[in-house]
Amino acid sequence: MTSAKQLHLGAFMRPVSLHTGAWRYPGAAPDANFSFKHIKSYAQKLEAAKFDAFFMADHLAVLNMPVEALRRSHTVTSFEPFTLLSALAAVTERIGLVATASTTFDHAYHIARRFASLDHLSEGRSGWNIVTTSNPDAALNFGLDDHMEHGERYRRAREFYDVVTGLWDSFADDAFIRDVDSGIFFDPDKMRVLDHQGEFLKVRGPLNIARPPQGWPVVVQAGSSEPGRQLAAETAEVVFAAPRDLTAAKALYADIKGRMQKAGRPRDHLKMLPAAFVVIGDTLEDARAKRAKLDSLVHYESAIASLSIALGHDASGFDPDAPLPAIPDTNASKSGREQVIQLAASENMTVRQLAQRYGGYAGLAFVGTAETVADSMQQWLDEEGSDGFNVVFPFLPAGLDDVTQRLVPELQGRGIFRSEYSGKTLRDHLGLPRPENRHLPSAVK
């Protein structure tokens, strides 16, 4: 099988894994959350395997689960992403560095500065995962009693994007003339004051940072509710949203690319890279046994708490051996809750079975040999289910090594994944154009 299309691969990183049982897996590095030595080695292995990007998830509160469950989870704490990615920028050369930052709790000027700085520091490898923050407890850490309402969060995110990209365009690419003879450092005609005043934000500008090497850091988005999809279609260049199977993925792909066209954007200016949990074994049975072993390391206490988060509703009082009862609408993630309800119905699961799935990793999973997983990935690529994947490693380092040493060579052998980087920036890796400055065109391209 050959395919002209090329797969893009990101690494969806939590240093110990996203799977709650991973820190107990034989050979795991349970202290990796704050071990730069481990994280650096993971980033360098991913770069050697020619991954497009290293992506850091982020949350602005410890997970909103009861402490009886939280005490069992390594996901309770993690590095602040800019600090970590800045350090990684110094020990890597090509791999993209994507940080998550919230439009609900941060200032646009801060976000614009941090990403512009990371882009300069990494010579054009930064990306911004725009999140509106689904964990309501984050509000309590920022002087608020309640989380902002879902629709309002997305309206604010849309305005926030305009402000941040406007700030990145504060200077023309060739504004800094540094003319020693005349003593003029920059040309004021090539600087623009944003003067933004909108529903949520008031920002004068200009940004006190030169235009980023990529023009704008790559914009990433992961929400998949109605406003989430619309935000993605209007703004995102990468979408991480995680449909459960190929049918749902094709529908999401067509929907978002269709919305893009309506918004006047070319379809190939956005790459769909759903999160995919990848477990590689010597045989299918071996891979399934690895996953079963991993899932068995999740305690029921954590499992039921994870299900509550996914539902946005406390599930601890539900009868574990009965089907999922009807759940009222809440202010939490809508697409998350709908996925749980659909999964429960489609597989006829009890609350206990559902909780075990959510306690580990409930999203899209490819579990098999390097060949069967490559077959699935190639099918998704060929049938427009996605343009690649944001790989979730089941446990580290062994699960990451299985991907870089077994799956990647298989994909390269099929001619659908690069054996060398052809460019230097994250935009180059993803095949995305460098945005023109919307207000200050430059002679320098």
Ligand SMILES: Cc1cc2nc3c(=O)[nH]c(=O)nc-3n(C[C@H](O)[C@H](O)[C@H](O)COP(=O)(O)O)c2cc1C
């Ligand atoms: C692959 C993936 C990664 C995500 N990473 C983060 C994250 O790091 N931080 C965060 O607050 N939310 C994260 N989210 C949550 C999304 O930003 C969003 O809140 C969620 O998918 C619900 O979106 P919706 O409200 O549009 O349904 C992630 C979601 C997905 C699918």
